[in-house]
Amino acid sequence: DTAVSQTPKYLVTQMGNDKSIKCEQNLGHDTMYWYKQDSKKFLKIMFSYNNKELIINETVPNRFSPKSPDKAHLNLHINSLELGDSAVYFCASSPPGAIPYSEQYFGPGTRLTVT
Amino acid sequence: GQNIDQPTEMTATEGAIVQINCTYQTSGFNGLFWYQQHAGEAPTFLSYNVLDGLEEKGRFSSFLSRSKGYSYLLLKELQMKDSASYLCAVAGGTSYGKLTFGQGTILTVHP
Numbered sequence: 559d560t561a562v563s564q565t566p567k568y569l570v571t572q573m574g575n576d577k578s579i580k581c582e583q584n585l586g587h588d589t590m591y592w593y594k595q596d597s598k599k600f601l602k603i604m605f606s607y608n609n610k611e612l613i614i615n616e617t618v619p620n621r622f623s624p625k626s627p628d629k630a631h632l633n634l635h636i637n638s639l640e641l642g643d644s645a646v647y648f649c650a651s652s653p654p655g656a657i658p659y660s661e662q663y664f665g666p667g668t669r670l671t672v673t
Numbered sequence: 674g675q676n677i678d679q680p681t682e683m684t685a686t687e688g689a690i691v692q693i694n695c696t697y698q699t700s701g702f703n704g705l706f707w708y709q710q711h712a713g714e715a716p717t718f719l720s721y722n723v724l725d726g727l728e729e730k731g732r733f734s735s736f737l738s739r740s741k742g743y744s745y746l747l748l749k750e751l752q753m754k755d756s757a758s759y760l761c762a763v764a765g766g767t768s769y770g771k772l773t774f775g776q777g778t779i780l781t782v783h784p
Binding site: 602603663664667 | 714758760762774777
């Protein structure tokens with residue numbers, strides 16, 4: 559199936575641990591994103607990569623580090639996890655084109671719970 | 674910066690019409706998106722407006738007035754499966770592809 563996929567779907571871990579979330583898209587898109595959706599359901603952009611180049615880097619603690627090994631993958635590594643990092647993390651991608659603000663296709667989300 | 678405002682919750686009856694409003698203030702504007710998000714699922718794209726006016730797509734329509742910083746999503750012939758959160762998102766500013774989302778409107782459709 560063509561889609562945006564994320565692993566794992568659920569992640570429960572303790573404070574202070576380091577964890578990674580992986581994202582892959584097989585839609586041929588050039589741009590990929592990481593969003594955080596908190597308990598109040600606000601969806602906030604964290605990072606965006608276009609053709610492996612970081613283009614959006616919002617005010618996010620430097621414990622969060624994105625890595626894009628190729629334009630089909632965008633991983634998110636989180637160091638020293640804190641309780642406030644508990645949220646659902648969505649990966650998304652958007653196609654190339656003359657209109658940069660194309661619709662974004664979201665992955666299923668990774669629910670991170672930090673205890 | 675950008676500020677997006679939409680009602681937190683709405684209820685409606687199956688078969689009815691509902692209008693979900695969104696007002697925004699933004700530095701730079703490159704269009705407004707509506708997404709639908711069912712509980713526990715990913716947001717899915719519904720519509721995109723960059724010019725003033727109404728865009729119709731089946732039972733869903735979206736309207737934009739750039740001068741008023743205002744948009745609405747109109748859902749007709751409501752079905753139970755339309756119960757979801759509806760997210761208004763503005764593309765703007767200087768960052769390529771950046772969307773700023775409102776907090777979403779939770780729509781509950783009753784029989």
